[in-house]
Amino acid sequence: MVSVLAQGEEGAAHVARQIAEIDAATAPERQAWRATGRLLPAAGTQLMAPIRRPGLLLMVQRGTGPAPDAYIKNPNAAVGPDARIAIPASREEPLAGLAMPGIVLGRALYAASVEQAARAIAAVTLVADLGCAGSSSAGPAARQFPGACVLGPCIVTLDEWPDRVVPGAVVAVNSHPVGGRMPDLPLQDAARVLAQLSASYAFRPGDIVALSSGGGQFRIGCGDRASIAIDSSLELRFTVAD
Numbered sequence: 001m002v003s004v005l006a007q008g009e010e011g012a013a014h015v016a017r018q019i020a021e022i023d024a025a026t027a028p029e030r031q032a033w034r035a036t037g038r039l040l041p042a043a044g045t046q047l048m049a050p051i052r053r054p055g056l057l058l059m060v061q062r063g064t065g066p067a068p069d070a071y072i073k074n075p076n077a078a079v080g081p082d083a084r085i086a087i088p089a090s091r092e093e094p095l096a097g098l099a100m101p102g103i104v105l106g107r108a109l110y111a112a113s114v115e116q117a118a119r120a121i122a123a124v125t126l127v128a129d130l131g132c133a134g135s136s137s138a139g140p141a142a143r144q145f146p147g148a149c150v151l152g153p154c155i156v157t158l159d160e161w162p163d164r165v166v167p168g169a170v171v172a173v174n175s176h177p178v179g180g181r182m183p184d185l186p187l188q189d190a191a192r193v194l195a196q197l198s199a200s201y202a203f204r205p206g207d208i209v210a211l212s213s214g215g216g217q218f219r220i221g222c223g224d225r226a227s228i229a230i231d232s233s234l235e236l237r238f239t240v241a242d
Contacts (some may be wrong), residue, residue: 001050001051001052001056001155001204001206002051002205003071003207003233004204005104005105005122006106006107006205007121008067008106008107008113010070012157015140017208020043022039023130028054031063034073036227040041041138045048045221046080046082047080047081047082047150047152047153048107049078049079049080049150049152050080050151050152050153050154050155051078051111051125051151051155051158052078052126052206053075053076053078054075054078054151054204054206054207054208055075055204055206055207056072056075056106056201056204056208056229057072057073057077057078057207057208057210058070058071058072058073058099058122058197058201058207058209058210059071059073059098059100059129059140059143059210059212060193060197060209060210060211060212061098061125062157062170064086065199068156068197070197071140071174072140073129073140073143073148073149074144074148074149076145076146077143077144077145077147077148077149078150078151079146079147079149079150079151079238080092080150080151080152080153080154081150081151081152081236081237081238082153082237082239083137083147083150083238083239084239085130085147085148085150085239085240085241085242086143086146086147086240086241087132087221087222087239087240087241088132088160090233092124092150092156093132093133093221094133094219094220094221094222094224094240095130095131095132095133095219095221095240096130096131096132096133096217096218097128097129097130097131097171097217097218097219097220097226098128098129098181098212098216098218099126099128099171099216099217099218099228100109100128100210100211100212100216101124101125101126101127101166101169101177101185101207101210101211101213101230102122102124102125102126102127102208102209102210102211102212103121103124103210103211104121104122104124104125104206104207104208105120105121105122105157105188105198105203105204105207105208105209106120106121106122106203106205107119107120107122108120108137108202108203108204108205109194109198109202109203110189110198110200110201110202110203110209111198111199112194112195113195114188114191114192114195115191115240116190116195117191117194117195117198118187118191120194120203121158121187121190121194122157122158122205123154123155123156123158124155124158124161124166124234125151125152125154125155125156125159125208125234126151126152126153126169126228126230126234126235126236127149127150127151127173127178127210128150128212128228128236128238129148129149129228130143130148130149130150131143131209139159141153145163145190150236150238151208152235152236153234153235153236153237154234156233156234157216158187159232160233161187164179164186165184165185165187165189166184166185166186166187166190166230167184167230167231168181168183168184168185169181169216169228169229170182170228170229170230171216171218171222171226171227171228171231172223172226172229173218173219173224173225173226174224175222175227178217178218179215179217179218180214180215181210182213182214182218183213183214183215184213185213185235187212189213190211191241193209193211194209197209202228204207205238207213216228220240221240221242222240223230223239223240224240225237225239225242226238226239226240
């Protein structure tokens with residue numbers, strides 16, 4: 001996926017050709033592809049994170065002002081949709097979560113202008129940043145365990161939002177909405193934050209910058225199931241293991 005992003009329009013065309021080939025396939029071809037594993041059923045297939053191991057996962061807690069408040073998330077904490085998250089054995093609290101849109105980079109970026117940052121945005125995904133909820137362990141160090149960053153379920157390219165505004169997500173725990181709908185995220189605002197961050201961070205294709213635009217906080221405990229949804233095309237679900 002990272003190489004597809006880095007290829008820009010050529011990478012998108014390659015994916016489009018693959019989709020067209022599958023759409024045009026005959027029934028015997030599809031059957032043969034299922035036998036070899038080229039085609040898998042949607043039901044029961046466990047998806048990886050859309051970018052399996054991002055080079056940089058940057059969580060931005062405040063997207064305004066001269067210096068956005070950000071911290072790096074361990075890429076090894078990333079998991080895909082429908083994951084079962086284990087609360088660290090040393091903790092008894094529920095997990096504190098923050099739902100955010102994740103900006104996926106398609107170009108290298110450093111010391112960039114807002115216009116350059118806008119051109120570097122390739123796609124959007126959903127991010128659930130999880131950590132132990134106790135007051136003594138609320139810092140970034142308590143948000144690095146395996147499974148503490150849920151990504152997905154896919155990356156959505158910008159043509160899905162021709163007005164260049166990512167609609168605000170709705171968070172639910174056990175099918176009950178938590179808080180209100182998150183604010184919309186204009187991609188121009190995201191570009192301004194990226195440009196500010198690029199003064200300190202060097203980005204590469206496949207890096208993900210999650211932007212908190214207000215709201216999206218939730219708590220989730222053992223056996224609970226969470227959902228973060230923008231619309232029917234982008235809904236991230238995961239469960240905390242019993």
